[in-house]
Structures are given as structure tokens and as C-alpha cells.
Amino acid sequence: MESLVADVTGVDFITEYQLDKQIGLHTLPFHNMNKSGASVCRFFVSDECPYGSVCPFRHIRADRKVVCKHWLRGLCKKGDDCEFLHEYDLSRMPECYFFTRFGVCMNKECNFLHIDPASKIQDCPWYDRGFCRNGPFCKNRHVRRKICINYMNGFCPKGAECELSHPKFWPLPITHTITNSDDPSQSQKKIFTCNFCGEKGHKIQYCHKLPMEQRQQIIASFGSQDESPVGGTTLGYKPGRNIGPNFLDKYDITKHMSKGGEEGSGGPRPLDEVTCFKCGEKGHYANKCNKGYLAFLSKNNQQQLMNAASNQNRV
Numbered sequence: 001m002e003s004l005v006a007d008v009t010g011v012d013f014i015t016e017y018q019l020d021k022q023i024g025l026h027t028l029p030f031h032n033m034n035k036s037g038a039s040v041c042r043f044f045v046s047d048e049c050p051y052g053s054v055c056p057f058r059h060i061r062a063d064r065k066v067v068c069k070h071w072l073r074g075l076c077k078k079g080d081d082c083e084f085l086h087e088y089d090l091s092r093m094p095e096c097y098f099f100t101r102f103g104v105c106m107n108k109e110c111n112f113l114h115i116d117p118a119s120k121i122q123d124c125p126w127y128d129r130g131f132c133r134n135g136p137f138c139k140n141r142h143v144r145r146k147i148c149i150n151y152m153n154g155f156c157p158k159g160a161e162c163e164l165s166h167p168k169f170w171p172l173p174i175t176h177t178i179t180n181s182d183d184p185s186q187s188q189k190k191i192f193t194c195n196f197c198g199e200k201g202h203k204i205q206y207c208h209k210l211p212m213e214q215r216q217q218i219i220a221s222f223g224s225q226d227e228s229p230v231g232g233t234t235l236g237y238k239p240g241r242n243i244g245p246n247f248l249d250k251y252d253i254t255k256h257m258s259k260g261g262e263e264g265s266g267g268p269r270p271l272d273e274v275t276c277f278k279c280g281e282k283g284h285y286a287n288k289c290n291k292g293y294l295a296f297l298s299k300n301n302q303q304q305l306m307n308a309a310s311n312q313n314r315v
Contacts, residue, residue: 066084069094095112100117147167271283278291
């Protein structure tokens with residue numbers, strides 16, 4: 001009888017339509033307010049929310065898979081702009097720092113994820129192909145599998161559901177060059193610059209613009225490296241060696257010496273030209289001043305007395 005009298009299947013009420021379309025929704029008075037207790041905005045998922053940051057519902061992106069640890073303590077200031085998830089979900093909690101770092105967590109009520117480090121190790125792609133040159137020292141995991149004979153012959157009727165191993169020989173695993181840093185530019189080949197012609201791509205001993213006699217001299221000089229006084233080996237530039245104009249302009253220190261350098265290097269200045277920075281008097285250095293560290297006070301007093309005397313003479 002109720003189904004005959006009050007059957008509302010297929011009937012859409014106005015209130016349901018208003019709730020679905022969020023008609024009559026009141027916006028927030030300020031931007032990026034705390035909306036942790038509100039529901040998720042259904043129009044933000046399809047990029048159709050017209051309210052933006054003043055929407056009273058939460059704007060959650062689908063790419064957020066980890067819960068924000070600052071939001072759990074109520075300290076997140078980014079609001080909807082946060083790149084982490086603002087939702088209490090135990091399956092999406094961040095990893096526990098203590099369990100990841102030390103392997104042990106003493107907190108019995110810890111809500112963070114305790115992930116075994118062994119589960120993060122990936123399978124070695126070279127070992128899956130048949131051989132890994134690193135052997136037991138490989139950082140990846142070597143798992144022994146029984147190969148499928150049907151797959152090796154050309155076809156396996158079970159396909160992906162086969163319990164045996166189907167090796168993949170293509171594409172080849174990516175090999176990383178060993179460098180001192182993770183910068184990819186450092187793994188590239190170093191480009192040399194010739195010190196004779198200034199062109200890039202070769203060294204001076206392989207420069208074709210250099211005469212053959214000079215090139216042989218340079219190769220011989222590079223082969224017999226001079227011993228340094230410290231005990232190491234160095235190329236040891238010698239004056240008069242015709243290496244190249246660019247090399248001489250860069251490393252010839254005789255061009256950069258001032259003319260007065262030889263004259264001024266004869267000895268110390270006379271004491272009549274030396275001024276002590278402690279007391280301000282001439283005739284001695286500061287390390288030989290016998291007036292102590294407070295000698296600058298006497299200097300100021302002397303200047304004040306001299307200024308006062310000169311003012312009286314003017315009057």
C-alpha cells in the first residue's frame with residue numbers, strides 16, 4: 001500500500017537539485033580559511049567550481065596521496081594550496097621517521113606507516129635479463145625465478161597469468177655513469193680549449209695550426225714533467241718557451257709586473273714616512289709603540305688642544 005501511495009521513484013525534488021548544484025551556497029568571508037571539517041567539493045574535481053579559494057568546501061586534488069603531517073597537528077598554513085592531502089586516512093599516512101632511520105619505533109600508538117626497507121628494494125633489471133656484473137654487491141634485489149620454456153620457444157598460452165618467469169630482453173636497462181655528483185652535466189665529456197689558437201675541441205699538443213717543431217717540443221715537455229719542490233709533479237712553465245700567444249698572455253707574470261716593483265722591493269720604508277696607527281705619531285711602527293692600546297685617546301686629546309689653541313690665535 002505504501003508503494004502505491006508514496007512511490008517517489010523517478011521523482012526529482014527541488015531540494016535535491018539545489019544540493020547537487022550547490023545553489024544558495026554561502027561563500028567564506030576570507031580566503032584560505034580552515035575547512036578541515038567540511039566535505040569535499042564535487043565541482044572542484046571537474047574544474048567547475050566558480051568560488052575558488054572562498055568556497056566553503058574542501059578542494060582536494062586527486063594526485064595527493066600522502067597526508068600532510070603539519071595538518072595533523074593543525075599547523076598547516078597552505079590550506080587548499082598544500083601539495084599534501086588534508087584528510088585523516090591511515091593508509092595514506094607519511095612514513096615514520098624513526099622506523100625509516102633507525103629501524104625501530106618505540107611509540108606503541110604511532111599512526112605513521114612502518115614500511116620495511118627491504119620492500120623498497122627493486123628487482124635488478126640486468127639479473128632478470130640473465131646476468132648482472134655486480135653479483136652479490138648489487139644494490140638491487142636478485143630473485144631466482146624458473147623460466148618458462150613455452151615463452152622461450154616463442155609463445156606461452158597462459159600469458160601474464162603464468163606462474164613461471166617471462167624474461168624481457170628489450171629495452172635495455174639504463175646504465176648510469178659514475179660521477180662525483182648527481183649533476184647530469186658532469187657526466188658529459190669535458191671539452192678542452194687550445195691555448196694556442198683558442199678553439200675548442202683539442203689540446204695544444206694536437207693543434208694543427210702549431211708548427212711541427214714547436215708541437216714536438218711541447219709533447220716532449222709534457223712527457224718529461226718537472227718535479228716540484230713539494231715532491232709532486234708539475235708541468236713547470238719555463239720562460240722563453242714558445243707555447244702560444246694565448247698561453248703567454250694568460251700565464252706570463254712578467255707582463256703584469258709594475259715598473260716600480262723592482263725599485264720598491266729594495267727594502268722597508270724609512271721611519272720618517274711611517275705613521276703609527278695607535279698613537280698617530282711618525283717615526284715608529286705600531287708593534288713597537290710604547291704608549292699602549294689606549295694611545296688613540298691621547299691622540300684625540302692632543303688634536304682637541306691643538307684645535308683650541310689655533311682658535312684662540314685666530315681670535
